[in-house]
Each structure stands twice: as C-alpha cells, then as structure tokens.
Amino acid sequence: MSADNTMNQTLYPLGIDIGSTTVKIAVLSPQHELLFSDYERHFADIQNTLAKLLDKAYQALGEIQVAPVITGSGGLTLANHLEVPFVQEVIAVSTSLQELAPKTDVAIELGGEDAKIIYFEGGNVEQRMNGICAGGTGSFIDQMASLLQTDATGLNEYAKHYKALYPIAARCGVFAKTDIQPLINDGATKEDLAASIFQAVVNQTISGLACGKPIRGHVAFLGGPLHFLSELKVAFIRTLKLDEEHTIVPENSHLFAAIGSALNVKPDAKGVSVTAMRDRLRASIKMDFEVSRMEPLFATKEDYEEFNRRQSQYNVKTGDLSTYKGNCYLGID
DSSP: OOOOOOTTOOEEEEEEEEOSSEEEEEEEOTTOOEEEEEEEEOTTOHHHHHHHHHHHHHHHHOSOEEEEEEESTTOHHHHHHHTOOBOOHHHHHHHHHHHHOTTOSEEEEEOSSOEEEEEEETTEEEEEEOOSOOTTSHHHHHHHHHHTTSOHHHHHHHHTTOOOOOOOOOSOHHHHHHHHHHHHHTTOOHHHHHHHHHHHHHHHHIIIIITTOOOOSSEEEESHHHHHOHHHHHHHHHHHTOOGGGEEOOTTGGGHHHHHHHHTOOTTOOOEEHHHHHHHHHSOOOOTTOOOOOOOSOSSHHHHHHHHHHHHTTOOOOOOGGGOOSOOOOOOO
C-alpha cells in the first residue's frame, strides 16, 4: 500500500488480526495505550468486514495516520495485496504477553476454529496448535449450543447452574452430537449439558494439545471464547487446579493478537491514512486463496425450468389410506 505524506505527523500503530471467524483491530498511541478496538465476525467476507471496522476507527479517531501490521490465520494474503507488514500470530501474542502479562508461563488461546497452547520456558517459546479439525474451539461451542436451541452466551448462562458433568467427546462435532443426543433423550438438564460441553473443550485442549506436558505456573487465558464465556474459563481453572495468583485474565484478552501485531510496528514504518486503507479494501482484490469454482448446474433459468418439468414426472403416487385394502409397507425413521 502506498504511503501518504506523514512528515511531522504522529503515527499510530494499527494491529489487524484476521482470524478464522472474526476480524479484530486495535489502534495504539505512540506510548502503546489502546485508543480504539473493535471486532466483528467476517462470514468469509474479510475485505468488507475490515473496511467497516476501519470506518468505525475513522469515526472515533478522525483522519489519523496509522502504521498497520496484520496477523492471523487469514491475514497473509491480504497483507501481500495491501503491501502491509505481516507478523506470525505466535510472535504477536508473545509480544502482547511480554508487554501486558510478563509473568505468563503458559498461555491458552481459543479462537473460532483454532486452539493453541504457548509455553514460555527460559526465553524459549513453544506453540502447540490444533490440526485440521475445529473440535474444541469456538465454532464447536456454537454448534453444540444449537443442539440445545441456544447460542454460546445462553450456553454460558446454563452452565452457571450445573449439578453434574457428563463425558462428551470434543475431538469432533459429530462424535459430540452422538454423546449429547442420548443424554437429551434421557432427560439431562440443559444446565448439566452446557457445563459438560465446556468441560469437553477443556479436556480436548489439555489432552489434544498439551499431550502430557504439564500446564503449570502462571496461566493466561486468551481468545474470544475464553474472554466472553466465563464458565468455560472456570472449567479450565477448575481442571488445572489454579489458584487466583496463578490465573491471568488480561483485559482485552480477545484482542491480544491484534494488540501484539500493533506492538510489532517497526520504528521506520511508513504511515497511511485510515480512509485510504479503507478505500483500498473496498476496491476489487482477487485473493490468492480463492479457488476455481465448478460450473453452475443450470446455465439459464430455462434450463432450470426444463429440469423441473423432467423431474416432476417421477413424483410418487399417493392415495387415501382410509380407503385402501390389502397389504402395504410401513417405513419408520
């Protein structure tokens, strides 16, 4: 992205975190104070979502010069197109923790479709991340909440009043459903099921990512699900047997990757106006991760109507059961 004339103008670090389900931004002052932040679900429309967030930043802060840095699982391609620096998410989160929670020994971060455990040992950083499945993440929680005819917030409210925990598989949403449905049929309360779902997420994170490596010392909880769902955090604290001293719940913990990317702005970074960056996003950008699409099933509306006419002749004949005599078949689903 071409830089505006920023001579004698203050540059504000802008961190952009493009995750699997949400976009988050954080604007810092030159003294690293958080001036503005916001987040939105992008529903796979990353460009327009980020443009909307930048518009909100403009309304809140005016036409300022920003030095942007992008991070997140969905950010590399956009960073290349916008000619904006990109920083790996583990570096961004580590930078935030060193600045805002320096006592952290282990960080547990849950996102929309990813989960991470970051160990800080003797100056070394080790990250463990889930693979191709989103089991035990924010989207898994959303999926399980729909089974109970609520959302993640409703699930959290139910979990506050649980009395019993049931074993539920969080490794896969399909397996979890096969565990939950019989419990629903047997009359398990929504409160107990909600708490059991959160406990399943905890078990999956600890067993699937830590893989036996101890989680001890000062533990920080990061990411949207752990920020907004208090009972999920309680389940982690209960399972890990953490006391208050060793539990770190930073302010704005859901924005740590965005804040960390802003903290990684280089001293010689060039600035760009918020509106220029917003307008660039609203221009047509072909993303590298766009895949070639299949041909449509019907080229024209006439083709579709012809298909309907052709298929309509295969309708199953129906009759009145009350007047039918003779043998018949009974199907039960």
